[in-house]
Amino acid sequence: MTTPIPLLSLKAQHERLAPELRQAVLKVVDSGIFILGPEVKQFEAEFAAALGARHAVGVSNGTDALRVALEAVGVGPGDEVLVPSFTFIATATAVSALGAAPVFVDIDPVTMTMDPTAAAAAAGPKTKAIIPVHLFGQPADMDELCALAEEKGLRVVEDCAQAHLTTYKGRTVGTIGDAGAFSFYPSKNLGAAGDAGAVTAMDPDLAEAVRQLRNCGRETGGPAYRHVRVGQNCRLDELQAAVLRVKLKHLAEWSAGRQAVARRYIQNLQGLPIFLPDPGRSGTSHTFHLFVVRCDRRDELAKHLTARGIGNGVYYPIPIHRQPAYQEVLIRPTALPHTEEACRTALALPMYAELEPEAVDAVCQAVKDFFKGS
Numbered sequence: 001m002t003t004p005i006p007l008l009s010l011k012a013q014h015e016r017l018a019p020e021l022r023q024a025v026l027k028v029v030d031s032g033i034f035i036l037g038p039e040v041k042q043f044e045a046e047f048a049a050a051l052g053a054r055h056a057v058g059v060s061n062g063t064d065a066l067r068v069a070l071e072a073v074g075v076g077p078g079d080e081v082l083v084p085s086f087t088f089i090a091t092a093t094a095v096s097a098l099g100a101a102p103v104f105v106d107i108d109p110v111t112m113t114m115d116p117t118a119a120a121a122a123a124g125p126k127t128k129a130i131i132p133v134h135l136f137g138q139p140a141d142m143d144e145l146c147a148l149a150e151e152k153g154l155r156v157v158e159d160c161a162q163a164h165l166t167t168y169k170g171r172t173v174g175t176i177g178d179a180g181a182f183s184f185y186p187s188k189n190l191g192a193a194g195d196a197g198a199v200t201a202m203d204p205d206l207a208e209a210v211r212q213l214r215n216c217g218r219e220t221g222g223p224a225y226r227h228v229r230v231g232q233n234c235r236l237d238e239l240q241a242a243v244l245r246v247k248l249k250h251l252a253e254w255s256a257g258r259q260a261v262a263r264r265y266i267q268n269l270q271g272l273p274i275f276l277p278d279p280g281r282s283g284t285s286h287t288f289h290l291f292v293v294r295c296d297r298r299d300e301l302a303k304h305l306t307a308r309g310i311g312n313g314v315y316y317p318i319p320i321h322r323q324p325a326y327q328e329v330l331i332r333p334t335a336l337p338h339t340e341e342a343c344r345t346a347l348a349l350p351m352y353a354e355l356e357p358e359a360v361d362a363v364c365q366a367v368k369d370f371f372k373g374s
């Protein structure tokens with residue numbers, strides 16, 4: 001067996017940035033300011049600028065980013081929110097945490113993001129919002145979903161946890177709907193040294209609502225013990241913000257690196273009985289948080305790759321509407337055939353910016369050998 005190739009490695013990234021990261025962390029420790037200080041403020045400004053968003057508000061993780069964004073746009077008990085079932089469970093649990101109900105919508109079979117026609121069919125009188133998920137780094141069909149939202153008076157919270165810097169028709173995701181929710185979980189395209197997240201918004205009042213909700217209901221700049229909302233504590237901390245500021249400077253370059261890896265995969269894997277991701281439908285970019293192929297013999301292929309030391313992963317094996325956690329509370333359960341199909345066939349291949357061309361070729365060779373039966 002040749003050198004193992006992991007699904008994800010942060011080693012090269014961390015080795016390169018270690019001196020700068022240590023310095024940034026020490027600076028915070030020496031300052032003695034750990035909560036809502038200059039690092040969070042500057043990170044928020046820099047992240048907003050990188051996306052072209054008017055506002056970015058740092059929060060504790062991507063799940064809280066979704067929850068506070070939903071609360072800020074007015075989602076509450078008794079409301080319904082349209083969400084895909086083919087996503088990480090946080091997309092739905094953020095809705096449930098507010099006493100609202102996720103209504104699961106099927107995906108488009110090509111992009112694996114929410115199907116606008118299915119969303120239109122699932123919308124009902126209690127529907128308050130839609131969460132398009134830009135899954136694996138590929139943007140959802142925002143024109144159609146925003147048109148539906150407009151027609152039905154729904155709010156749009158984009159789940160951008162896997163799509164930092166992904167663009168859709170000239171705009172960066174997180175700036176198209178009412179709000180964007182980002183995760184900086186360490187394995188994300190922009191990852192902290194722990195849990196972290198952010199909400200983006202164009203509307204200053206919405207951004208202020210998020211700031212209040214993340215900080216115990218305090219008004220920005222207001223007295224410490226006056227609370228204008230029933231908020232929670234889900235602040236981004238100074239240490240994570242300092243780490244994120246170091247890494248944010250490299251995000252565009254890392255995205256380009258991922259896209260180069262994807263192009264090489266796509267070139268090398270043509271002609272095999274697998275469905276390949278699209279590097280960017282017209283007017284969109286794909287930032288390849290994951291490189292996910294689909295294959296009818298997915299489990300056999302996964303086993304073959306693992307035996308050759310090649311990392312791989314199933315995102316996601318069980319759709320949310322089939323998770324035990326949601327069986328008691330399913331709203332209007334409908335057939336979601338494309339979601340089921342994706343759960344049965346999707347397989348992620350190694351993907352990170354520093355993945356060497358030779359390693360990509362070795363993965364491709366192993367995939368080819370699988371279909372040759374060798």
Ligand SMILES: Cc1ncc(COP(=O)(O)O)c(C=O)c1O
Binds near residue numbers: 063088090182196197
């Ligand atoms: C699509 C999606 N939404 C939401 C989240 C939640 O983010 P976090 O793990 O930071 O809470 C994640 C990440 O894990 C995700 O992949």
